[in-house]
Amino acid sequence: MAMQFYASPEQVQRDRSEYARKGIARGRSAVVLTYExxxxxxxENITTLRKISEIYDKIAFAAVGRYNEFEALRRGGVRMADMVGLSYDRRDVTARALANTYTQTLGAIFSETQKPYEVEICVAQVGATPEADELYRITYDGSVMDEPGFMAMGGQAEAIATVLRDxxxxxxxxxxxxxxASEALGSVGGENGQARQLTDKQLEVAVLDRRRPGRAFRRLTGAALTxxxxxxxxSDADLGEVDAAPPAPSEGKPTESAASETAEGTEK
Known part of the structure; x- marks a missing residue:
């Protein structure tokens, strides 16, 4: 008869935490900070897979870790935001509510499943004034922190946060x-501890611009980023555009379907 090995709940939680932290540390870092x-x-991102995305009008999402896991979280957040905005009012969609949902989701995954998510995420909401800006950091175990104006995630986050803090x-x-932000990300990961000079090809950059009406998220790429x-x-006009916008109406597009016209013609 096979022997059943016992592990205390504390040991199981420690093992899961160590597993998740190691997975997150293998990825490249990200920073979020407020400016005027x-x-x-x-x-830091050299792939076409995005770590930074828009969630709703004034809310953005940034993540590090395993892509398929934080992408699933991002999609869930977009669906929740759309549902709340449609059912109630667009002003009812807040970063705090999204952070609470992510906390519950990640906490349940960490406690109830064999493998925790190897992710760390940030939900940011820009306010009408700098004092109203909100940054929420949610870790792999569902812990949430309200960050004071800046944060770093991913491998060697402490060293990067020290540069930002100063x-x-x-x-x-x-x-x-x-x-x-570029200097902080480049302060780690170099040969023999040397700082790196990151270029626009190595960075993914976006802003939540409080001066923009409606959707505040703008992705900075190309000549503007350089x-x-x-x-x-x-200039504000060259700052960047949203990821996607409703398509323009096609010229000559019919306003009625052929099926409806046929049905009307057969009526007696």
Missing amino acids: GGILLVA RHDATAELTVALAL TLLGHESV
Whole structure:
């Protein structure tokens, strides 16, 4: 008869935590910080898979870890936000409510399943004033923290957070905030501990711009990102666009279906 080995609940939780932390540490890092015009989200990313995305009008999502797991969380958050906004009011969709939902989901997965999610996520909401900005950090075990203006996630997050802590300024311009985020991400991972100079090809960047009406999320790519990394400002019109917008009406598109016309013609 096979012997059943016993592990205490405390040991099981420690093993799961260690497993999740090791998985997260293998990935590249991301930082989120406030600046004078809103919230800046920057991730080190050399792939076409996105770590930063829009959730709703004033809310963004950033994550590190296993892509398929945080992508499932992102999709669930988008569905929840759309349902609440449609059922009640768009103003009822808040980062705090989404963070609470993610906390419950990740907490249940960590406690009840054999394998925890190897993810760490941030839900950010830009307010009408800098004081109203919100940053929520949710870890693999469902713990949630309200971060004070900046945060770092992923491998060597503590070292990156130290750079941000010493120099973060919520009143800084976008170019200054982006330079700080790029420098913080490049401060780790170099050969023999040397700092790295990250380029626009290695970064995924987006902002929640408090000055924009409606959807505040803007993704920075191409010439605009290169210009900002060169410490030069860009106009609001060139700051970037949302990920997707409703398609423009097609010219000559029929307003009635052929089936309805046929049905009307056969009526007696």
